[in-house]
Amino acid sequence: SQKIEQNSEALNIQEGKTATLTCNYTNYSPAYLQWYRQDPGRGPVFLLLIRENEKEKRKERLKVTFDTTLKQSLFHITASQPADSATYLCALDMGYSSASKIIFGSGTRLSIRP
Amino acid sequence: NAGVTQTPKFQVLKTGQSMTLQCAQDMNHNSMYWYRQDPGMGLRLIYYSASEGTTDKGEVPNGYNVSRLNKREFSLRLESAAPSQTSVYFCASRGDRTYEQYFGPGTRLTVT
Numbered sequence: 001s002q003k004i005e006q007n008s009e010a011l012n013i014q015e016g017k018t019a020t021l022t023c024n025y026t027n028y029s030p031a032y033l034q035w036y037r038q039d040p041g042r043g044p045v046f047l048l049l050i051r052e053n054e055k056e057k058r059k060e061r062l063k064v065t066f067d068t069t070l071k072q073s074l075f076h077i078t079a080s081q082p083a084d085s086a087t088y089l090c091a092l093d094m095g096y097s098s099a100s101k102i103i104f105g106s107g108t109r110l111s112i113r114p
Numbered sequence: 115n116a117g118v119t120q121t122p123k124f125q126v127l128k129t130g131q132s133m134t135l136q137c138a139q140d141m142n143h144n145s146m147y148w149y150r151q152d153p154g155m156g157l158r159l160i161y162y163s164a165s166e167g168t169t170d171k172g173e174v175p176n177g178y179n180v181s182r183l184n185k186r187e188f189s190l191r192l193e194s195a196a197p198s199q200t201s202v203y204f205c206a207s208r209g210d211r212t213y214e215q216y217f218g219p220g221t222r223l224t225v226t
Contacts, residue, residue, distance in 0.1 A: 009154070032213060034213075034214065034215075036215075041220075042219065042220070043118075043204050043206075043217030043218055043219055043220055044157070044204075044215075044217050045217070046214035046215060046216070049212075049213060049214060089156060089157065091157075091215075093213065101159060101162060101170075101172065102147070102159065102208075102215065103159065103173070104149070104156045104157040104158075104159075105156055106154060106155055106156035107156050
């Protein structure tokens with residue numbers, strides 16, 4: 001079965017630096033890969049989606065890369081701020097329609113210290 | 115526009131009791147999902163529904179049943195609750211064109 005690993009359970013970095021989170025998967029490549037943010041006590045919130053034929057996607061201070069050869073996605077937050085502190089989840093979309101199954105990683109808890 | 119709503123927010127059950135978790139979305143999405151989230155394990159898919167009248171098993175369906183009542187509502191039922199079902203349950207719906215998921219606020223369930 002498909003497995004997803006997010007590099008570390010927790011990441012602690014200095015404000016202003018770039019945070020880089022890793023998502024690795026096994027077996028076959030997904031059609032889409034998504035990243036979500038989750039704050040304590042709340043449901044996840046969608047951030048970015050990248051397709052299997054895309055190498056990179058950007059949105060404001062966020063950047064996602066997708067390497068199907070390495071079976072890896074990297075999620076970057078540039079000029080990080082304490083407000084970026086949250087848990088970030090990577091999700092693999094196994095199909096090619098909105099009706100497909102989605103599998104989540106266990107998340108990386110990011111803390112940005114002032 | 116409330117997005118995805120879930121009831122109840124909190125529930126405590128005794129082992130063997132049954133209950134239904136309710137979920138509704140007002141975005142006219144076809145696909146809806148139920149997940150459970152346990153510490154250190156991320157979100158695990160219990161069941162999903164690609165459209166009204168269809169449901170499919172996810173990674174951890176045992177001990178649960180679902181009903182897609184109509185396009186808006188997707189309920190999750192625990193027929194005989196067990197302590198292993200203590201968890202936070204999230205419902206989500208999915209955009210038909212954008213593919214992103216929208217999550218509800220969650221139901222925190224404790225089974226004693």
